[in-house]
Amino acid sequence: MRHTFAVSIGGAAGQGVATPGNIFARIFARRGLSVQAYNAYQSIIRGGHTFLTIRTGPDEIKSFGDKIDLLIPLNQDTIDRHLNLLGAGAAVVYNGDTIKPGKAADGVRLCPLPVSQLNSNSRNKVEQNTLCVAAGLSMMGVGFQSLAEVLTQQFKKKGDAVVNENVESARSAYQYATEHFEPFPRPLPMTEKPQAVLTGNMALAMGGAAAGVKFYCAYPMSPSTGVLHWMASHARKSGIMVRQVEDEIGVVNMAIGAAQAGCRAMCATSGGGFALMTEGLGMAAMIETPMVVIDVQRAGPSTGVPTKTEQGDLWQMLGAGHGDYPRAIATPTDILDCFKIIPEIFNLVDKFQCPGIVLTDLLLSEGTGSVDPKELNFNVPIDRGELITAPDGVSGNYKRYLITESGISPRAIPGIPGYTHTVATDEHQEDGVLISDEFTNPVKRREMMEKRQRKVQGIEAAVPPPKLVGPRNADVTLIGWGSTKGVIEEAIELLADAGITASHLQIRWMVPLHGDAILDELRGAKHTIMVENNFSGQFARYLRGETSFVADGHIRKYDGEPFMPHHIVEAIKEQLAGKTKLSVPMHEIMV
């Protein structure tokens, strides 16, 4: 059994759940521990209920896990809601002055802090949050110094007095806990490799910077807004033009304009904003201008649940925009992959001159995770394909849409003498002149459609097909896509402990899908189960449509919350026992 430790902090929005969460994440990552954090929150600025879980350990942490070791409730509501989640060995650290715990399970330790007493030496009231963090760290066996460093960093802008007050109050809480509360049996270890901590949104933005994005624009929309925030705050150092636009229609069109003029251009949104962008995507395809749109899924349809996760936009991506056109759709599988996939998809769409979509979800975008800082490598290969950016003496009779075997035509950007041409959303002939209005011509129309569609084969060949991980004769083969990779991997570890062998096929590229390769990977599988964070099995239906493959069973969840490992384990057990072919796990944490 791997060594992990999970702490959950709950309170009302505005009570400061995020800050202690960040403090824990930083301290764990600086110790070289792996971290995953997930914040279950509501679309409310003040009030409501927010519940943040941070899980850490010396080996790679792949999900926020199944169990809570330490609960820090910042208000009565939190302890009332969640005390029942704790089992033997877990502890609750709370403000004993204001919070009255109910009945806890046997073996759960209640650790009230005398907050007003610990604060007595302080002129300003130090937040109970900080004191609870300090007490928790004491019980985890983490030295006080690491907290002192983080608090100093956090409060240094407010001056030495505030820093000292916070550090000293935290020290008294730390000492109080050391004296009064029994520590957890296994102190948190330390490794030699400090980790970087970031959200998926930050990773997507940094991936864009690495890819050479020079133009980023967006309309704020949860849960994608974090990309805009990173871009805006790092724009000047990165030389990236960042614009907040009047609506998502403006966003996609502005990005296409910048892309047509020669920049790598990117934008991010969620499903509703993406819906407004779809006509623009068709334009990018028709004028053959490469650009990348990120869709961060949240629970839909319509406004849906803005602060909750889902994998419900797949069919919107597959069908975005009218007419037939080549596109690429990538679904990053973890936070680090959010960083890595952006340069990859830019190279792909630059080469094939078509729109690219990165399809991710709230679980990754607003989730926090640790990565080896070496993996955040900004020195990535950049391939802009057949792009003409300077006069070269050979232009002659330039044809922007020259018919070629690959379907790719050399692309000249505006401002280059000798290459003037007009790109049009109307169907056009090789030189860009419209054939749609006066000179409609079935032969030319067919040629141009086939030219664009020939790029599909090139795109398929340029992307590696997915690979099955684990034994082909496993008891069960799990198929997932995008953000479910980590939780499925962890479920597989738990299944192994229970004597069930499992293999795993995780899809990272939706388009190109590599249907034949998928069928090869699944050939001979004993029992296939598809895991999706949606109601209708959107990927199952897509895979069936493309390959005729039908899985033996399905695990789906559409309550707004992500899978926890035990959800998948229990579902597999019931399906292998023949009880059902469709499991819909119930989420136990009520937020």
Next chain:
Amino acid sequence: MATTEQLLKPITLPDYKGKVDPDWCPGCGDFGVLAALEKALVDLQIHPFNVVTISGIGCSSNLPGYIGTYGMHTLHGRALAVATGVKLANHDLTVVVTGGDGDGFGIGGNHFIHTMRRNVDLLYLAMDNQIYGLTTGQVSPTSSIGMKTKSTPHGSVEPPINPISMALAAGATFIARGFSGEQKHLTELIKQGLKHKGFSFIDVFSPCVTYNHDNTYAWFKQRVKKLEEDPTYDATNWLMAAERSQIWGEVIPIGKFFERNDLPSLDQAEPVLDEGGPLAHRKLGIPPEIAREFVTELM
């Protein structure tokens, strides 16, 4: 391939000739707008390869296909958003946006307002014929009350918008109205608009000879009166411009309503463009020392 010799050669009207001739109806007002635009660009000796002509959808939006510049014939209503992206990606380019009243003030109304407030440095020529022509004659945002069209067979009951007042309210820094039937005057306005650093808006009466039988050449000829002929008119006075913009009836003012040059255009206001030239020609990626800094922030 342009040689140095070609680049030094004076620019003439044939340099601006497009790959095909316009397919507008004979007598369409758009011919006059295209002619005035080409004349203005030639007069200012701007190279066609440094110009991007961008349009939406509609009869007038076919214009980029008829002029020898770089061009983008985009989506209905979206030309200004696309043009903003083009200008910010390469602020060395001269950006001209053309389109109709339905494209710009109807489906594109949101972008129209925001492009003006941002003072994006481009010339926007709205060919205003007060009708939807390409869809065979429906009411437009600038159609008059009472106008009978296929979608308003009993006469429109909706008041039209006033593009000049809207532009004044939204903060456009160059605002004019031209008439396709007044070539010299229109050419002069376009030249001023091209020279203006910031958002230049020219609403051009461009009669639809096929579907609008109310607002004809003759109708306009009787009414248009040039602001330039009024010695008391001061185009730097916003209040005066606002007042004149409300005049519509027996007299309809044309000419430059308003210009101010004290505000930076968006490319001037954006510090990312201060140094290093157009974004489109900059080196891609992040320098190693900056990249290290970005990662260190996460530790």
